[in-house]
Amino acid sequence: MQQRLRLGLIGAGGIATSAHLPGYQAFGDQVEFAAVADVNGERAQQVAMQFGFARVYNDYVTMLKAEQLDVVSICTPNKFHAAVAIAALGAGVHVLCEKPPARTAAEAEAMAEAARANNRILMYMFNNRFRPESQAASRFVESGMIGPVYAARARWLRRRGIPGWGVFTSKELQGGGPLIDLGVHMIDLALHLMGYPEPDLVVGSTYNHLGTKLGPAPWGPWDWQNFEIEDMALGFVRLKNGASIIIETSFMEHMEPMEEMTLMLSGAEGGLNVFPLKVFKDMNDTMVNINSAWLPVANGHHALIANFIAAIRGEAPPAVTPEEGVKLQRILDAIYHSAETGEAVKF
Ligand SMILES: NC(=O)c1ccc[n+]([C@@H]2O[C@H](COP(=O)([O-])OP(=O)(O)OC[C@H]3O[C@@H](n4cnc5c(N)ncnc54)[C@H](O)[C@@H]3O)[C@@H](O)[C@H]2O)c1
Structure with a gap:
């Protein structure tokens, strides 16, 4: 059996709980719900209880340092997409980031560069x-x-x-x-x-x-x-x-x-x-x-998560590329x- 991917969630709000986490749950045997980070600690705690995450953080930088994660979903407001994705990619983690890629093309370019430099997958949630x-x-x-x-x-x-x-x-x-x-x-x-x-x-x-x-x-x-x-x-x-x-x-x-x-x-x-x-x-x-x-x-979010996991396993090309995000x-x-x-x- 393949080793389970250790999942971290950053931003535990509406789209995380309604789309991302149910999407990963469908891969229960392949994904381990390792840790969740949200600036709202109470929210992180609630979501951890609901979805069975092992640990909770109110700061994603600490989480990235402490946990040996394989993948993160970024579901924060748009302002934080770039900084969070760059930190996660720099920590050797594959990233599924909510749309829009970022606030500006300059931010999206920096994210694409971090994906290339760290040889990690960066996909955006274009569920449609x-x-x-x-x-x-x-x-x-x-x-x-x-x-x-x-x-x-x-x-x-x-x-x-x-x-x-x-x-x-x-x-x-x-x-x-x-x-x-x-x-x-x-x-x-x-x-x-x-x-x-x-x-x-x-x-x-x-x-x-x-x-x-x-x-x-x-x-x-x-x-x-x-x-x-x-x-x-x-x-x-x-x-x-x-x-x-x-x-x-x-x-x-x-x-x-x-x-x-x-x-x-x-x-x-x-x-x-x-x-x-x-x-x-x-x-x-x-x-x-x-x-x-x-x-x-079919649920577009769940199908994209299935592709993200397959891409990490080397079983399919990523359906969305960082370069598309920049364009x-x-x-x-x-x-x-x-x-x-x-x-x-x-x-
Ligand atoms: N693809 C889709 O269908 C879809 C639908 C809705 C929202 N979205 C996207 O998802 C993202 C989040 O939207 P939402 O509706 O879930 O918002 P939300 O306000 O419900 O949740 C955002 C969460 O991020 C947390 N947060 C804020 N700053 C943070 C930080 N620096 N570190 C960690 N956590 C932080 C907040 O406390 C909150 O819990 C946005 O980028 C939005 O565009 C996509």
Whole structure:
């Protein structure tokens, strides 16, 4: 039997307990729940009790020194992703870090460099790549069914979906608003399905007309008086291969439905909507729409954790690379920079 991987958790909040830890539990015979670190010691203790971690720390540096860990999941606010990942990689630990990779491209580059220097796996939790619709879309694109993809329209919009918990309104802790929180998933998925081409030119706009005012709060009251982020971001990305991505993302805007998450690909031989999965083609002089009759049920977070473990075991290539994280983060930086300066960013 293979030796169990000693797991450390850093940041024991919502996504750690709802997605990461249940994901590792499915590999009970391969993963040992060694230690958990959270600045909120009480929270760390609770999570340790619930999931059976052997030891608890309120400081991840001490944990990395004291425990001989093989893997960590980083589930802290975005501000800490880079420093924590670099420390863990430096301690010879494989890292699964929550999205976004970091707050800026410079931070993501430093993380990628630490992964290379220490020869350790660094993956990001882009769970949407592992949704059954995305997996099927990937197979359709790879088969050539829709031809070369020349345009992607990516949307993740919410009418009033600013979380009232956590630190979502803090620019310092999060790095931004819906673009870095939601848009990051959709831009990653679009780039992934398009073969992760290099960006060429980026134009962006951001707004905060609703977030800075008191209003209906179905996700709990948010700190509208200290609202440092955008509530909507729009971006146009032209890629070096000539293809384009349009991104629209919001925490708040007056719209229907309450939430919309879509990704539409246009290819020379067909079109494809990922959510819900649908393919559009001309066949025998007829325009046809193809629906899926059945898709497997799969949890994207758990499937990505399965890949992370397989990658550490050398049984599969890592599904997400540090270099993809850097490329993605450069696009986010460019959208924010363009929004701030009013200028396009040419790479
Ligand atoms: N992939 C997804 O579907 C998904 C969904 C939600 C959140 N996330 C990401 O997960 C991360 C955490 O989000 P969340 O919703 O779980 O937040 P959360 O506020 O529920 O949890 C964050 C935890 O980190 C702890 N923490 C803060 N600073 C720390 C530090 N320096 N060292 C150790 N612990 C520290 C906090 O005490 C808290 O327990 C964010 O990066 C977010 O973008 C991803």
